[in-house]
Amino acid sequence: MEDLKTSAEITWCPGCGNFGIFTAIRNAIPILEKNGISREKIVMTAGIGCHAKIFDYLNLSGFYGLHGRNTSNSEGIKIANPDLNIINFSGDANGLAEGLAHTMFAAKRNQDMTYILHNNSVYALTTGQFSPLAEKGWKGPSTPRGSYEEPFNPMSLMIEAGATFVARGFSGDIKHLTDIIVQGVEHEGFSFIEVLQPAVPYHKWREYRDRVEYLEKEPKTYFEAIKTAKEKHKFTLGMFYRTQRSVYHKELYGDHNPITQRITREERLKKIRAILFLK
Numbered sequence: 001m002e003d004l005k006t007s008a009e010i011t012w013c014p015g016c017g018n019f020g021i022f023t024a025i026r027n028a029i030p031i032l033e034k035n036g037i038s039r040e041k042i043v044m045t046a047g048i049g050c051h052a053k054i055f056d057y058l059n060l061s062g063f064y065g066l067h068g069r070n071t072s073n074s075e076g077i078k079i080a081n082p083d084l085n086i087i088n089f090s091g092d093a094n095g096l097a098e099g100l101a102h103t104m105f106a107a108k109r110n111q112d113m114t115y116i117l118h119n120n121s122v123y124a125l126t127t128g129q130f131s132p133l134a135e136k137g138w139k140g141p142s143t144p145r146g147s148y149e150e151p152f153n154p155m156s157l158m159i160e161a162g163a164t165f166v167a168r169g170f171s172g173d174i175k176h177l178t179d180i181i182v183q184g185v186e187h188e189g190f191s192f193i194e195v196l197q198p199a200v201p202y203h204k205w206r207e208y209r210d211r212v213e214y215l216e217k218e219p220k221t222y223f224e225a226i227k228t229a230k231e232k233h234k235f236t237l238g239m240f241y242r243t244q245r246s247v248y249h250k251e252l253y254g255d256h257n258p259i260t261q262r263i264t265r266e267e268r269l270k271k272i273r274a275i276l277f278l279k
């Protein structure tokens with residue numbers, strides 16, 4: 001497990017919920033390796049924010065994107081080389097504010113990737129603006145009278161957008177989170193994992209520990225999943241929805257891999273001429 005760490009100095013605040021996500025992912029990778037997914041085939045992307053520092057601390061190949069566009073980078077990497085397994089780290093603002101469209105479309109296309117949403121309900125790195133997941137009434141530097149907006153419900157949002165694996169974990173339950181990450185990476189399709197992650201300058205661990213609960217059973221159907229996501233509160237953990245649907249890159253070109261089955265320039269030009277009815 002230690003070798004998944006880099007030598008970069010960790011600058012998260014003491015007690016930051018990101019440590020739990022970092023541990024869970026480092027627990028999950030050896031399990032995935034045992035199950036046949038080698039770490040050389042795992043690629044990560046990260047956005048901008050405290051969550052994204054995981055990119056510097058985790059010894060995996062990857063790509064740093066900005067403002068939620070790391071999700072379109074993830075889509076591109078998967079389409080270019082479908083043999084790779086993509087883990088897409090995002091903050092709640094990176095993914096559900098700045099990059100909302102990218103998140104929604106990756107889910108709609110059922111892109112085969114695992115999307116880990118570090119939900120601290122705040123723009124943490126930029127010192128505490130309210131985010132699309134901040135609770136109504138939450139007071140912060142940009143909302144001194146309390147936020148006027150209702151937050152998104154990430155579970156129902158992603159189920160409706162087309163995600164085929166939708167779950168919520170908590171950085172304070174590393175065993176549960178590790179298990180969800182393993183299942184999410186092994187799932188073929190868009191796996192969305194929201195992780196409740198306290199940012200300690202803005203929220204207390206107690207707020208979470210006092211309220212977390214676990215789903216008693218996994219909803220079986222789409223409508224049951226939507227109903228459960230709407231009825232349960234934001235501290236309910238577990239598997240909200242899981243289904244099978246064809247993934248984007250297979251719809252696009254079946255089992256073809258443009259990297260490993262690369263064709264020569266001449267062959268490519270011949271195909272283009274044929275499509276354009278040119279001699």
Ligand SMILES: Cc1ncc(C[n+]2csc(CCOP(=O)(O)OP(=O)(O)O)c2C)c(N)n1
Binds near residue numbers: 052066118
């Ligand atoms: C290039 C660039 N653009 C914008 C910013 C400002 N910025 C930093 S983090 C961030 C979003 C952080 O919110 P979130 O995605 O929730 O991540 P968190 O810090 O909470 O983990 C923004 C807009 C920046 N630091 N650099």
Ligand code: SF4
Binds near residue numbers: 013124125
């Ligand atoms: S501000 Fe919040 S998210 Fe950022 S390092 Fe500190 S505790 Fe973690």
Ligand SMILES: [Mg+2]
Binds near residue numbers: 120122123124
């Ligand atoms: Mg955030």
